Amino acid sequence: MGFFLSLFDRHKKFIKRKDSDAGAHGRALEELRASLYHDFRTSEGAKWQQKRVCGPVVSMTFNFMVAVGIIFANKLVMGSVGFNFPILLSLIHYVTSWILLAIFKSLSLLPPSPPSKSTPFSSLFSLGAVMAFSTGLANVSLKHNSVGFYQMAKISVTPTIVLAEFILFRKKVSTRKVFALAVVSVGVAIATVTDLEFNFFGACVALAWIIPSAVNKILWSSLQQSENWTALALMWKTAPVTVFFLVTLMPLLDPPGILSFNWDLNNVSAVLVSAFFGFLLQLSGALVLGATSATSHVVLGQFKTCVIMLGGYLLLDSDPGMTSLFGVTIALCGMSLYTSLSLKLAKENAEISKTNDNTPNPVY
Numbered sequence: 001m002g003f004f005l006s007l008f009d010r011h012k013k014f015i016k017r018k019d020s021d022a023g024a025h026g027r028a029l030e031e032l033r034a035s036l037y038h039d040f041r042t043s044e045g046a047k048w049q050q051k052r053v054c055g056p057v058v059s060m061t062f063n064f065m066v067a068v069g070i071i072f073a074n075k076l077v078m079g080s081v082g083f084n085f086p087i088l089l090s091l092i093h094y095v096t097s098w099i100l101l102a103i104f105k106s107l108s109l110l111p112p113s114p115p116s117k118s119t120p121f122s123s124l125f126s127l128g129a130v131m132a133f134s135t136g137l138a139n140v141s142l143k144h145n146s147v148g149f150y151q152m153a154k155i156s157v158t159p160t161i162v163l164a165e166f167i168l169f170r171k172k173v174s175t176r177k178v179f180a181l182a183v184v185s186v187g188v189a190i191a192t193v194t195d196l197e198f199n200f201f202g203a204c205v206a207l208a209w210i211i212p213s214a215v216n217k218i219l220w221s222s223l224q225q226s227e228n229w230t231a232l233a234l235m236w237k238t239a240p241v242t243v244f245f246l247v248t249l250m251p252l253l254d255p256p257g258i259l260s261f262n263w264d265l266n267n268v269s270a271v272l273v274s275a276f277f278g279f280l281l282q283l284s285g286a287l288v289l290g291a292t293s294a295t296s297h298v299v300l301g302q303f304k305t306c307v308i309m310l311g312g313y314l315l316l317d318s319d320p321g322m323t324s325l326f327g328v329t330i331a332l333c334g335m336s337l338y339t340s341l342s343l344k345l346a347k348e349n350a351e352i353s354k355t356n357d358n359t360p361n362p363v364y
Contacts, residue, residue, distance in 0.1 A: 086139030093278030128241025144202030187331025
């Protein structure tokens with residue numbers, strides 16, 4: 001009888017242990033399910049996934065490759081096709097992006113937005129507006145000015161961003177970074193000084209473009225880094241505002257003759273290819289601004305210019321002249337210095353953050 005009681009007790013303990021194990025496994029599965037839901041279906045999780053997958057190196061490489069592609073696409077559209085309507089081209093780009101984002105949303109592939117209370121509508125409206133002016137005026141400036149004058153105007157965006165970030169966020173830049181940015185600006189100026197063709201209207205457009213361009217980059221970077229916005233979610237929210245302002249700008253800045261343009265299959269295909277690259281450029285630029293800063297995005301743009309000029313000289317037998325090549329070399333040296341300082345600062349911030357995370361809580 002005692003043997004059976006002992007066997008019963010052992011079986012009872014075994015059942016309890018199995019129930020306990022089942023409960024532990026169940027809790028683990030529930031925690032995993034909750035973690036996956038948090039990673040993919042909340043704004044915080046989507047933001048974390050974007051930072052994990054698209055870090056500074058990945059996003060900047062992606063942006064560089066797309067920027068080279070859109071140069072050839074826009075050359076085809078504005079050169080061979082003869083589509084000389086810069087605002088309408090920008091409008092087609094953003095409408096295409098809006099349609100693609102709507103498809104993503106219908107397939108539940110669009111990351112969720114943060115709660116509406118966390119970001120006021122005025123911030124999203126301002127971002128959409130300055131994006132329209134920045135993109136539209138940039139294309140008009142390229143139409144009426146030479147590439148060299150356009151690059152000279154772009155140089156002015158860098159000090160504008162530094163000044164605006166100091167006024168708005170009290171963000172300071174180290175002396176060594178200021179020196180590196182100055183070297184970059186001087187190098188780009190020397191590289192493009194031989195191509196400074198412009199007219200009065202083009203110069204006015206270029207000057208009007210500087211402030212919206214700087215504010216656009218600052219707002220994109222700020223909303224992604226201080227809020228739980230992802231690039232795709234922010235593009236979805238601001239696209240309607242951008243489209244609205246581009247529609248209002250089109251009759252003011254585009255030349256007449258849109259309806260008389262030859263809308264055949266080849267021309268429409270070229271415009272749509274440019275629009276697809278425009279979507280990728282907007283997405284990659286937003287990823288760069290989320291992973292780095294507004295100033296770094298401008299420096300990346302200048303780097304693309306220098307690499308394209310240098311690549312044309314080495315691979316395509318173009319001859320920009322020794323002055324331009326000397327300027328490119330100076331600019332690349334300044335960019336290398338700026339990148340080195342940025343990486344060093346990022347490493348120091350990561351070490352400080354890690355130290356703070358590992359510091360034990362004091363016991364009172």
